[in-house]
Amino acid sequence: DLDDPDSKANRLFFEDIQAWAEMADHLNIWTYTTNFRNFQSVVPNFHVWQNHFQVYADHNVHGMFPQGSYDSGAEFAQLRAYLFNKLMWDHTADAEAVMDEFIDLYYQEVAPFIREYIAMITERIRQEDTMIGCFDSGVWFDYETVEKAEALFRRAYEAVESDDVRFRLDRVYATVQYAALACPPRVTIADDRITLERPPSLSLEEYAENLKRLGVQRIVDFFPFDEFYEQIGNETPPRFKESSLLRLEDARNEVWIAPELEGSILRWRHKDRDVELLRGYETYGLDAGHWQEWVSTPGVLESAIANAYEVVETSDVSATLRAKMQDGLLLDKTVTLMPNGTLTVSLSVFNPTRTARTPNFKYHPEFYTQGDHQPAYWAQKDGEWTALTAELRPEVPAWGRLESAKGIERWLVALGEKQDVVILNDFEGDPIGQILMFFNIGEPYRQQANLEIIPEHTPLAPGERRTYVSNYRVIDGLPVLR
16 A cells, blocks of 8 residues: 555555645646556566555645557557546545456456456465566566466466457467467476476567557557567577576585576675575576676667587686677686685686777676665775765665776675675776666565676787686675774
């Protein structure tokens, strides 16, 4: 509920509207009702609006702009429009009764299945105990939820009697088909292998053609239909994928690497502190939590430099992997557990071509924030430590900043409720151009704090090699406070 004192997400807004209500007799509210990241995403938020409208009415709200999708084929577009118009006219109207009225009249013989489906996805999000934002990634709609929804719609189609109702059912079912296509994989780890499975689905091309048949003209907010292809990766997400799992371990650290999954470091467990610093083995395909090398081009959607790495050499405490980048350059990544407890990641880029090439990659670790706690970043220059996040308000859920690495000797991120899990990073070898800080604690699968290192983008001559060495240590407390 909007006025739930235990809701961290809503509490700040509720305090704001209380303050505004004390200053103004007439307030107008602009709210969002759909998912602007993708209008085909399922948004189970019908159960919150009765409370929201009542709270607004109790706090001098006389005008409303509930902004939804502007495509008639978007998820429950007609039902949402009907419900919000009714509640704006009379905030005391029974929202559930209004929805039942519309569902009965609009979906007719399949109305019971539509109600059952809405109840099912609402219960699923309640079980997840997470907030659905207006740019939600939809990762809660997992393999098992797709299976339940598919079974329900099979029964619904058996009950269809008219072409009009079938078309309306098709539009709702399209959102389930989107979830089947794009949902996070089911992850299984057994011995030295990790397996990813997604439910059966239409291909990306088949799904897009189906949307066009249903009259859908816009999927991604502000962008034309074709932007949808880029958003989903320009190809059908694989239904099945697996990788070997390299396990490095010593007395202080445990690290897992999946070479065939973009060379991802999926786990870093620090034994001395008994903390998980990377949770990709739990969250891979959901959102954040792994460590990859990413292409770094301003204004271009970032992604891993390669889909798979070749294993060159391994031991109990070290592994070397090789990837061929799209520009023909070769990247060797060596991950080593050092005797002093340091995790060292060396990236060596080589140009085997006959022309000069400019390397384009960066270190991209997504460390676990130890819950929905805002991290702190510090950097050391000329022996002095400077807080890089001092100006942030504690309630900010996501933030990022790019900084020149010139003069920075080392930097760190402090994690956890007390910011007492501290990862210290320094670099060696060829020059680093920039560092990038980013954190997001707004969603359970996005509790990440990045320590990104961007090498200088200068041409690499044919036959030339360039090597970057980055060291990571978990330390006890902030060195600036010692």
